[in-house]
Amino acid sequence: MTFKSFVLTIAIMAVLFSLSHASDPSPLQDFCVAVNDSKNAVFVNGKFCKNPMDVNADDFFRPGLNLAGNTSNQLGSAVTAVNVNNLAGLNTLGISLARIDFAPYGLNPPHTHPRATEVLALFEGTLYVGFVLSNPGPNMKNKLFTKILHPGDVFVFPVGLIHFQFNVGKTDAVAFAGLSSQNPGVITIANAVFGSDPPINDDVLAKAFQIDKKVVDYLQSQFWWDNN
Template sequence: MAPVFILITIAVIMALSSTYANDNNPLQDFCVAVPDASAAVFVNGKICKNPKLVTTDDFVATGFEVPANTTNRLGFGAATADVNKIPGLNTLGLTLMRFDIESNGVVPPHIHPRATEMFVIVEGTFYAGFVTSNPSDGTKNKLFARDLNPGDVFVVPPGLVHFVRNVGNTKGLAYVAFNSQNPGFIAVTTSVFGTNPLISTEVLTKSFQLDKKTIDYLQSKFGGY
């Protein structure tokens, strides 16, 4: 990876992990997470490890030089450095992701309910965008989208529907940062047509102005990613 991309990635991490963290600010230097299976109670996050038992390994993850698996119907994959991989991230309001996408691959419209997203393009050409909500300033459902090339950085405000497509002829790579240790991922299609149990056909035919046959077909297609 060229040095400029490393510097940009570091800048993204630092920006999202400082003043603008979306999660609650920590009350101590660190709160290294203990494995969920060892927790006696449930908390909003993870229980802290005894500081005397913390080691350097609690703040390290390896393997992000390896491309993520993209052999799926959408052609994209992600390797995530979150609190489950790096226990020392607990309460620090940060998640980092390596994102690989095949030519013509797509990340379908989705939202992250608990985080702002920022990503830097390292390889390939992406078409990415997001759609505004329904504010009173006249920008209702406005699309903000453009092609992105290596070195470009794109920001998606929290909770807005957004998407990514690789419009280049080669595999793409980006690094993504979220200002939450649990940003969440809600795919629009799966959340509507792939629920368990399924949403009533009557609700969906009326909502989308489609016939029952079409709704049945869509529900058969979106069983999750």
């Protein structure tokens, strides 16, 4: 085999290998700093596993989703999440659940789940829901998809995209959401941008939103409610 043939063979094998291993496993937390000494490890991409001999039915059980969340807050909504942090049996299964309660005109504000697609089913009330596509390119606007939901309706929010739900009715609304991660995460846009700790430099936000720095300073001084 000539050197050129050998290089070509290696290149083809590398391409075939890369195609068969197209992506890393989906992350289950925002970051995981690598350590060489395993004694210093906390966890890697999830949780440590319980000894199977010690597992029992309670590890796969959590009561309480029949109880409404407290919507007496600035947003008029409450999210009751069921994920690996409060239901250990979900570990490694790639799913989680949430109950979302809305007071009349209550809002689950624009947010994203960086690690999960969400499918939402409405059980009571009327919701205006929607999501926005990622940046499409120069001189184009992010497309918005919206729908009015009634009891029995289902709507899907693709992974990572900004989405929201707003109760447009005069009565309470209740929805249940399934998410394609045991720990989907949530980034509430307004909270993250204007309520970060420490605050984002107001010059950055003033230029990004094309508003006066006094407006930025006012928004950063507000209390940003977390409905989760």
